[in-house]
Amino acid sequence: MELSTEAGISERLVKPNCFLNDGAFDWLYPERIQRLSRRHWTPLGVAKASARFLANKPGAKILDIGSGVGKFCLVGGHYFPDAYFYGVEQREELHQIALEARDMTGKFNVEFIHGNFTHLDMDDFDNFYFYNSFFENLDHNDRIDHQIAYSPSLYVYYCKYLFKLLDARPSGTRLVTFHSLGDEIPPAYHLVESSIDTLLKMYIKK
Numbered sequence: 496m497e498l499s500t501e502a503g504i505s506e507r508l509v510k511p512n513c514f515l516n517d518g519a520f521d522w523l524y525p526e527r528i529q530r531l532s533r534r535h536w537t538p539l540g541v542a543k544a545s546a547r548f549l550a551n552k553p554g555a556k557i558l559d560i561g562s563g564v565g566k567f568c569l570v571g572g573h574y575f576p577d578a579y580f581y582g583v584e585q586r587e588e589l590h591q592i593a594l595e596a597r598d599m600t601g602k603f604n605v606e607f608i609h610g611n612f613t614h615l616d617m618d619d620f621d622n623f624y625f626y627n628s629f630f631e632n633l634d635h636n637d638r639i640d641h642q643i644a645y646s647p648s649l650y651v652y653y654c655k656y657l658f659k660l661l662d663a664r665p666s667g668t669r670l671v672t673f674h675s676l677g678d679e680i681p682p683a684y685h686l687v688e689s690s691i692d693t694l695l696k697m698y699i700k701k
């Protein structure tokens with residue numbers, strides 16, 4: 496029997512096994528998006544460990560800055576149902592794909608916002624996840640698409656913008672970075688955990 500969910504999606508469409516591993520998760524997406532997975536979307540284990548650190552209190556509001564097709568938020572929302580995961584994504588196509596994936600996973604503690612992170616009010620969020628979203632402005636290889644303008648000056652502008660936003664957050668704010676060059680991290684953020692390869696870093700603001 497088909498049951499109606501909160502969003503009116505048929506239970507038959509919900510894919511509960513997608514959280515088993517990265518391969519299973521990729522099946523939520525169209526083939527072109529699957530091909531970008533290894534390079535551009537957070538691995539499941541990294542997403543889970545990051546979300547555990549960021550979901551530090553019931554009702555915590557976590558923002559993924561540059562959420563792509565929503566993988567970090569959906570994994571976080573699955574394992575930490577008492578927290579709220581938000582993703583902001585500049586590319587309309589990826590935003591739409593994230594919304595479709597959310598419906599397929601039935602994760603309604605996850606919300607996706609279409610737009611540039613510079614238009615958000617950071618007071619709406621407690622903690623932040625950042626998978627070096629601005630690096631595409633420096634890297635000429637393996638780009639997601641050619642729909643937007645890239646430039647090294649945009650990289651600098653976004654890093655400075657995010658640095659200021661993070662610097663203005665209250666003491667106790669948590670930040671996780673993956674593959675970051677560190678340009679957007681204010682000195683008030685203290686490294687409390689890091690992966691052995693140092694690609695994944697967890698910070699708390701003093």
Ligand SMILES: C[S@@+](CC[C@H](N)C(=O)[O-])C[C@H]1O[C@@H](n2cnc3c(N)ncnc32)[C@H](O)[C@@H]1O
Binds near residue numbers: 627
């Ligand atoms: C490396 S992907 C990470 C996707 C997602 N966070 C994940 O871990 O699966 C970075 C994403 O950031 C987005 N992005 C880059 N600059 C952005 C900006 N200024 N505002 C919003 N999104 C941005 C890109 O379009 C891309 O989808």
